[in-house]
Amino acid sequence: MGVSLFADQERRISVLLPLPLSGVYDYALPPAMTVNEGDFVVVPLGSRERIGVVWAIDPPENDLPFEKLKCVQDALNQPPIPEASRKFVDWVARYTLQPAGSILKMVMSVPGALKDPAPKVAYIKKSSPLPDGLKITKARQNVLDFMEGMIPMAASDIAREAGVGTSVVKGLVDLGLLEPVQIHDPSPFGEPDWQRDGYKLAEQQEKAADDLVAKTQKAGTKDGFSVTLLDGVPGSGKTEVYFEAVAKALSCNKQVLVLLPEIALSSQWLNRFKTRFGTEPAVWHSDIGQARRKQTWRAVVRGQAKVVIGARSALFLPFRDLGLIVVDEEHDASFKQEEGVIYNGRDMAVVRAQMGHLPVVLASATPSLETAVNSWEGRYDNLHMPARHADVPLPCVITIDLRLDKPERQKWLSPSLITAIKETVARGEQVMLYLNRRGYAPLTLCRSCGHRLQCPNCTSWLVEHRKAGKLQCHHCGYFTRPPRTCPSCESENNFAACGPGVERLAEEVEETFPELRTIVAASDTVTSPAQAAELVAKIENHEVDLLIGTQMVAKGYHFPMLTLVGVVDADLGLSGGDLRASERTYQLLYQVAGRAGRGNKPGTVMLQTFMPDHPVMKALKSGLRDRFLQTEAEARRGAGMPPFGRLCALIVSGEDEVLVDDAANALGRNAPHGPGLLALGPAPAPLSMIRGRHRRRLLLKTDKNIPIQAIVKDWLGRTNISNAVRVQVDIDPYSFL
Template identity: 55%
Template structure:
């Protein structure tokens, strides 16, 4: 092969093929290279880039199935100036529908295709040959001296099959030198095999639990689309505990039964990927799925990526980034808890995994299931319009009843000063514990207290890098910022006035609630469940198993406790501050609070014993609280829909956020002024009214040392805004040191 780093002569390029290669970098488009033979689109290559080699993908030419994109390969470069491809990667090509998916995501999010491709090629180690390990099998020779240790090694390998030196030594209770000695004597033979063992295959023929009539009808609808191999979107709308998982498990079984190549993707909110879910899957299919999320180690990620690309990973369950794995043949996508805000990616490429999953199913021609007890308004509107098919599960599985929900008016029944549990909830907690049942207290605030101030001078402890308060974590004896992660010890004196013993905690966090519960219920076994106390899946698994086994009496937790757990003995849920999520001007504050409180209430009474939920609130008449108490979520969502429709807010209009950030505050403000000066106004070419709000300091005006300013474009209609945004950004002169992020369909307004 010609040296990759050198340009070719006119004679040497004869017979070579010109290729457009997309690199996983924020370039304007693909780069052109030469290759000695034709190669299929989607093939992964090694190509030179300056003094180094990088990985790229042979990119298909634009066609009518692809969105128009501003970045195109420059074909004006003569072939003599092109460099040859360094080599091919031994990996199947990316499929045509995956390449189209990259193009669509890039065009929709106003991101370069290279940045989206980088999310596909997220595990460079998977593109290298897999590591090998040495294993030992019985040899032809019999050792001249057969000691008891050697005999145990031979027996272990005879019983278990070929083993590595370490595994054989552990099985026999000897050192690895005994194994190697047997190999040297010819009693064992050694060979090298891939370190990546094949994943166990799930068995779709294993019978699942008996389904109710509603479940069976829903499963039949989805399985019909799976068997036909056709694109369709199903909204699986079922109350908490109605058995939605068992319904889509039937669809998974149908997809696995189609052939030996069909793959299934199940997306879940990352914190909902629990051992309980994995145990249920294993019980149903006899093997665990391939798992993909941020806590998976590099070796496991390499193995999972490669197995997905080669098609040997049949079922993958993971967080939002699993959507960008290189599937060979997707036959079904499931988005569980589709309403969950964690499906929105807030860094890098800004996308919503639920919406992009629907797009990927469309491009791949496979069905997709969106499952939730509290569907998002966007999904519900699509179902009402007939774009999605709604499948309802109105009753809890196995005869369990939905919990009784009541509001505790904190104006009439306040707790004593310095406490946070109202008397009616405390009384029911005592009765519940007396019956041997479990209690869950929900407060969506980590740490001991959200604010620490000086009682002498009023100074508030603030993060030095963010416009946010430092949160005391008394368990760890540290102060921490929940936005940038900055932490430090609790100061012995006020940093402002120097007064000692003057710092006081204001408001409750889960640790402070733990302190109160411990004082009020000294005999109870109490545990706190937050992302601070459970920082690894294995710890979460042990914690959840303890609760399910009845080894915990009172569980105190943040939103992590709302995610699909099933605790048969849990009958009482107390929400300490039901108004917490309703504060502020977030567009979706009411919807999110209703969804979150419905989910946490759904942990109560999921088995034979009835459940009760107490919502501590200062506004019992609020539509969210009223809907929860009356069990009338449909009416609340109808009110939300009516308000959004009247003001042309999503899903009846479009929002686009521009987030400006930089180290120099004045440069950030100047960029905002320039953008405002060239902002579109009036109407779009399609006749839809457009308004731009801002610039204004972001609610979180400083984050990780960067100053932040926001602008918000509102379009009263559902026409595409991408061309409008590209034109706007081109008209505004950039300012050095300021980054402009474009967030189509923003979910966070911080």
């Protein structure tokens, strides 16, 4: 057996690779190579080379002798992943029961960013005198005059500024009058000006801002960690309040992360930030291009991107010196990642703040029950802002009993709501109709035999999108053209659209109010920040009388002339037995209601419902939010449900239904039992097939003080499961589909 060249040095390092592997791998470090924890290194893995991160230097000896270690190939000249980010990776892996390498992959989500871009060629003016006899045209002289004392610039930029063609610039280069130099791209992000004057704060806002500023001042110290619920009604100025904490973090040369739901559509927030700080923040979400992702990732790890606004995945960016995290609309269900590594962005933001000894602000007008209970029990601080800015009154909420105030047949607007729309528009004000259903109709069936058009890959109905001329599955994306013939009974042209979507509602509005300027806002009609900005501008400029929208318009937007909000189907979301159905419906409708009357005109909200006596409707009408939350809390406490107990879901899926059932049944037989434990299932998931994969679910319910991860890890370890079957672990599930 040969002896390693490095055996006399006895140096080994542990490297974590961004792969779904069980743990770190040890490698030998060549004598001439120096690395620190967090550095990026190139290492061999099988027949390939991989980039990983140094997780430990000189780790404890393991079963693999030093002489059998493979050598590190190279160390990259990049800033290291900070210690707080590495701790966060390990914590999330333990909590979600996922390999740490899978979490690291989320941190290293842009591998190309580790390779510095090639330098660009720019030009400067040579200081030497012009050669004798050289003829200088007017165009050439323009370039030379412009470049006198200028920094290096690209040929195209020189030509544009000097008002000449690029051939003139290239000619001067050939003559040696302009000298080429290599430059690296500067950071594409401007430096936010924290010294700019902010919004004039009212007394309640100023008190809240002072509290957050004081906490931000402590970021990075042993007392720097804190969690604060910024609890303010819609229009109370929560954004302007936490902007003061952002300014304090910037003044301390710290970075800031703001998490927003629907990040690609938050044009108004971006405009407010630019007004406050003089530049736009870095943006991070799945729709930005690859080149911009590389730039942003590099700017974050180098500390050049001072403020990042992002979706939940931005939590895993390797911030060089993070000083503040804000989770706006902290209650929003979109912060829950439902595929791959399943986690709740709000909860992980609190953990990330704890790892970095910094404050986290959870902002909401309708706090999640988990956050509310943490606030009541003193684990989180609470800054309550019960009044809108400038004492603008909250809107009046009216319930419309659809059993009594019935719309016409195959119509969806009640007579009372139609009258209110007419009166509102006649006053020169704007209306929003809210219906959380995309497309034209959620179901299409055959009038002859009752056959329902279903997705071939999922157990879900195909949604008609009439404008696009297609039927689409909103789970897997499958679409097809509407058939002429029923696949069951072969009758022709006999399909009926059942129920309304926003397209069908728009059709009714056009028939009822042909003179109104109407626009539809849904995630399939407003798909980019540019389209969102265009929508906002039209509403702000009063080019729109009536807005029809889904939940994408329910939060964050401020339209001063919008005074009437009509909720077409307030009961949508209350059925199905979901643990959080009432809570989520209340939050969404409260947020929708908060769009009304935000200017100097009073607002009205009309909720069309078949259940006016439901606790959600009563709470919305009375405005007694805290009483509703306390009632929900007592019901959950009595049932031992979160946040007073723990849940873990196992989702078993695969293409072979027999193998899926075998795996699910094996897990059911091996389910843990004992005091404080209750295992339920297996059972077919409500959506028993998605994207061609059959799905079964099991649920483990435990007392709050029981370490649920350890029990689930043992449960999975005792069960033999086919490699053709996937088992996803969802700690603290939000969805039960």
